[in-house]
Amino acid sequence: MIRHAAGALAALLLMGQAVALAQSDPVARALSARALADARTGAQVDRLRRAAQRAAAANPEDADLASGVTMSVSATPDAALTTIYNAGPSVALFATSGGRPTAAGGAANSQFLYFPVASVAPATNGNLSAVLASTPDYAAWGWSAAFETDSDRVEIRLSSCVTCLFRVRVDGRYIARAGTAGVNYVAHVLLDFAGVRRPRTITVEASDTNALRGVAVRPTSNIWRPGTEPDRIVAIATGDSYSEGQGASSPGLFGWPKVLGRLMGWSDVRQVAVGGTGYLSWGGSLNRSPIASQIGRWLTVNNDLTRDDVDIVTVAAGYNDHGAVGGTIYTPEVIATQALADWRAIRALLPRATIMVMGPHAGARGPDGRTQAIEAALQARFAQWRDMNALFVPVVGTSGATPWIFGTGKVGAPAGNGNADIAISGDGVHPSDAGHMIYARRAAAAIRAELGRRAR
Numbered sequence: 001m002i003r004h005a006a007g008a009l010a011a012l013l014l015m016g017q018a019v020a021l022a023q024s025d026p027v028a029r030a031l032s033a034r035a036l037a038d039a040r041t042g043a044q045v046d047r048l049r050r051a052a053q054r055a056a057a058a059n060p061e062d063a064d065l066a067s068g069v070t071m072s073v074s075a076t077p078d079a080a081l082t083t084i085y086n087a088g089p090s091v092a093l094f095a096t097s098g099g100r101p102t103a104a105g106g107a108a109n110s111q112f113l114y115f116p117v118a119s120v121a122p123a124t125n126g127n128l129s130a131v132l133a134s135t136p137d138y139a140a141w142g143w144s145a146a147f148e149t150d151s152d153r154v155e156i157r158l159s160s161c162v163t164c165l166f167r168v169r170v171d172g173r174y175i176a177r178a179g180t181a182g183v184n185y186v187a188h189v190l191l192d193f194a195g196v197r198r199p200r201t202i203t204v205e206a207s208d209t210n211a212l213r214g215v216a217v218r219p220t221s222n223i224w225r226p227g228t229e230p231d232r233i234v235a236i237a238t239g240d241s242y243s244e245g246q247g248a249s250s251p252g253l254f255g256w257p258k259v260l261g262r263l264m265g266w267s268d269v270r271q272v273a274v275g276g277t278g279y280l281s282w283g284g285s286l287n288r289s290p291i292a293s294q295i296g297r298w299l300t301v302n303n304d305l306t307r308d309d310v311d312i313v314t315v316a317a318g319y320n321d322h323g324a325v326g327g328t329i330y331t332p333e334v335i336a337t338q339a340l341a342d343w344r345a346i347r348a349l350l351p352r353a354t355i356m357v358m359g360p361h362a363g364a365r366g367p368d369g370r371t372q373a374i375e376a377a378l379q380a381r382f383a384q385w386r387d388m389n390a391l392f393v394p395v396v397g398t399s400g401a402t403p404w405i406f407g408t409g410k411v412g413a414p415a416g417n418g419n420a421d422i423a424i425s426g427d428g429v430h431p432s433d434a435g436h437m438i439y440a441r442r443a444a445a446a447i448r449a450e451l452g453r454r455a456r
Contacts (some may be wrong), residue, residue: 041352041389044311047231048264048354049451055265056448058172066108066173069427070192075183078190081155081216085223086111087145090214097268098143098252098372104211104296112159112211115143118244118272125286128211138301141244142252145212146203151221152195156204158187158211161247165250166206171384179250195349201226207245207252215262233266234309236298236350238291239316242361242439247430254433258316259440264447266312270305270381272298273316279338280330281320291317293341295349310353313346314443316395318374319429332370332377340381347387355441356447357382359395362423366406395447404442405435 036185048173085093088103088111099115112131116138119128124323129136165179168189171353175191180301191202215223237243237257240249245255252271274294276283282290299305321335339357359375363370382392397403407418410428414421423435431439 003400008205008208011081019210019405022237028443041077044352044385044425045354045451045454046121048233048311048447049455051231051233051265051267051299052451053265054450055263059171059265059339060169061259061262063173065177066170066175066194067323068195069170069175071136071168071175071180072190072192073180073183074188074190074261075186075214077157077188078153080155080218081151082219083222084214086214087113087157087212092221094145094212096145097209098144098258098270099140101145101212102132109425110214113145114209114211115140115271116301117141117143118274119284119294119301119324120288121297122289123283126169131209131211135301140208140252140397141205142205142250142255142258143210143212144203144205144377146226147215148224148226149215149217150197150199151217151219151223152193152197153218154191154193154202155216156189156202157215158182158186158189158204158206159211159213160187160206160403161209163219164206164208166255167253169201169203169205170390171201172203174292177405178293181251182210192322199423205285208249210247210289221240229267232268233264233311234268234270234305235261235266236270236272236310236313237316238298238313238346239273239358240277240281240320243273244275245436246269246275247425248433255435256431256436256439256443259437263440263444269409270302272297274324275318277319278325278439279335279342280316281325283320290338291315292338294341295345298349307350308352310350312354312356312447314358315346317341318371318390322365322370324362325391332373335374336377336381339378340385342383342388343382343387347390353389354449355387355390356443357390357392358443359393359398361401362396362405363386363429364410364420366408367403369405371396372398383404385422391450393443404438405431409438413435 051134091101099117101113104112121136121137124136126137126139128138132138160182168175178202243253248254257269274288276286277288278402282288362371373394379392394401395404405423407420408414409421411432412426425432
């Protein structure tokens with residue numbers, strides 16, 4: 001679908017010869033620009049491939065748990081840890097991902113960092129509206145912050161909602177796989193390494209409106225920012241509430257885009273999806289926007305990124321276009337026509353990103369014939385698009401593929417006719433933690449197969 005990496009390298013080697021000619025020849029100038037674009041795309045795909053190879057060998061989803069550390073959570077700080085780094089003023093000491101690190105307004109919250117990633121505009125009820133008053137449409141889903149230290153006791157300080165969960169990794173391994181909640185809206189997360197001092201990389205992953213308040217260590221220690229990753233991969237996940245991570249026990253920890261990122265070695269996954277929306281759906285009474293109107297806001301909310309920073313985009317929509325949208329039931333062909341326009345708009349915004357288009361979700365619908373017809377129409381439009389740096393992945397069983405989630409059951413009410421019994425949460429719509437894991441692992445398999453094909 002794109003040139004082999006060797007072709008990209010050859011394009012780069014020819015640049016010096018092409019530039020002089022391009023200055024006087026418009027045709028050569030166009031060819032030179034195309035060669036440079038091909039070279040950049042080839043380099044980007046090579047980075048995706050290297051990250052995937054490293055993740056196949058070692059990723060936190062499949063690694064053993066961390067050893068030599070105990071974790072406890074308290075509502076009060078550890079008085080012995082007197083070297084304190086408030087997150088807002090010390091943001092440069094953390095390697096963050098999942099959203100743009102943003103200090104809240106007002107003296108009480110100015111030390112805290114929140115991580116807006118999505119916009120629900122024109123609605124103004126984003127989940128950060130209470131703390132980011134100037135941008136009430138902004139929402140956060142999942143973020144992480146990493147730092148290094150040689151302290152044998154470390155306290156991570158979070159400001160938390162009651163149901164907002166977090167996890168901690170030490171040198172790439174989770175202390176516990178399950179998410180942990182704070183105490184009375186505050187979490188002082190104490191890591192005790194039993195007196196053993198040595199440099200460690202510590203990463204806290206948190207969800208929703210959890211805020212990073214800071215870190216405290218021994219008075220004889222400090223913290224510093226981790227070194228740059230060998231291949232930093234930035235991903236954007238758009239779509240509906242499935243890509244928000246809804247249905248999971250914690251959207252920002254266990255939503256399939258985040259799990260996929262960990263399986264693929266992606267450094268920074270941004271869940272820009274907006275629940276209730278789709279290619280045509282704007283969320284009805286939620287007063288949101290279809291994907292076409294969201295695309296232009298991605299780099300506004302995430303203004304720490306540029307169009308050249310984004311390496312891969314996942315597009316997973318169609319569930320909310322299945323029924324009536326504004327009183328109209330649209331044909332699969334109309335839905336697919338709008339989808340094609342959206343894909344082209346994403347390509348215009350992010351010219352070098354790999355775009356993975358997924359078929360529509362079915363929830364506990366079976367999948368039914370209409371969902372399969374929508375997927376078939378999307379795949380037909382995708383074939384017409386002929387974008388050389390994109391792939392289409394069937395989800396509900398068209399083109400000979402097996403459906404990712406099938407059956408009419410759900411957690412708590414099994415039907416005995418498919419994996420929906422465990423993969424669809426009790427609401428009958430969104431994936432459970434197991435369902436999000438299925439989505440992530442099947443998406444990872446599809447991307448790995450594509451990267452392998454491109455290497456040939």
